[in-house]
Amino acid sequence: MQEAELVTPGEVLGRAAELKAGKGAYVAPHNKTIYASLTGLRRIIPPPTDSADQRPTVEVTGHKAHGPVPEPGSVVIARITKVMARTASADIMCVGPKSVRENFTGIIRQQDVRATEIDKVDMHLSFHPGDMVRAVVLSLGDARAYYLSTAKNELGVVSAESSAGAAMVPISWTEMQCPLTGQIEQRKVAKVEVN
Template sequence: MTMEVECDVDDTIENLQTELQAGTLAALPGMRLWSASEDYTSGSGTYEDKGYIFSSLVGIVKVTPAEGNKKTVEVIPIGGGAALARTGEIVTAIVARVTDRGARCELRCSGARPLTRPLRAQLLKENVHDKNKDRVDMYKSFRPGDIIIARILPITSLQCYDLATDEPELGVVIAKAADAPPGVNMVPLSWSEMQCPVTLAKEPRKVAKVAPENVRDLIEGNK
């Protein structure tokens, strides 16, 4: 199955402006929100990197007037912060390291609540897919820097959470190609491959089977 995604930057900014005016634009950690300029600056819940403003948490994007003619881009957290994740919850995590046996991750949000601090987690090879578990190739499923949606498995250690992406709706939601320009995310071509819209480089991933507009609903369902 192939997903068709519009990648034109001008169209993307126009769509963002429409959603911002309606107050419905939801953000995930690492999502590019706006071009940093003399008119737009980074506010709470965001950070600036190489000329762009990115979200640092799950929440609703808000643009507010600042000094002069400037405007501040902020992300307002959905609900209060959480100190720990709970078994069965959908979490947002950043992949830190990938080996042939699994991936080390940092949890950033539990359900719709940003965590008060990053938490350690691991995604083992046998928990990536629900079928053909012995044939999973971790290097073709995830890369460092990917943002994923996963489920918390029953807790067996207080030092590290165990994650699973063995459901169709779980997996990679945001990823960058190795040679991509700053701020450019790949788009899904299928549920196992993504492509950089600028360089056209293709990379394998375990893509979450969820449209971008449904990511918020998936997370909020675990509030």
């Protein structure tokens, strides 16, 4: 795969005799030249081997499409937005080390909070709105939301703010403490890797 180059609308991408226009590209009928119709990355896609037309396709994919997209198995960082009795909703902020450019919603279901004693999980003692959690994507769920899981030791709340507004410190896998007030709050805490 060749390095994708940035192009802007109206930029020449190639000649129609050698290439087919794909997404984000068009052929000008008067000179049979292919131009970019949007700002984005130019890519050449080889033709399928069984295709009668053996010209590669040139396409331009917009910047927005080039942010990372959560996929099953990817580890994400998400901010909890709402906690209900059986689920917690979250906005996915990062996929791996890369921040997302689009809005992706995640849902953590009660059965996906932890690996043991699933029936005893209390969502309100596991997460609070505003908590940052590390989770793994299970699947694309319903209503454009991804199902997330925190059921491994290294997954769960990685950053939380206490009611006093301080960044809380994890003191066990189920508790975080406010350094200002000493108040302890319940959470499903991500195990911190010790280097």
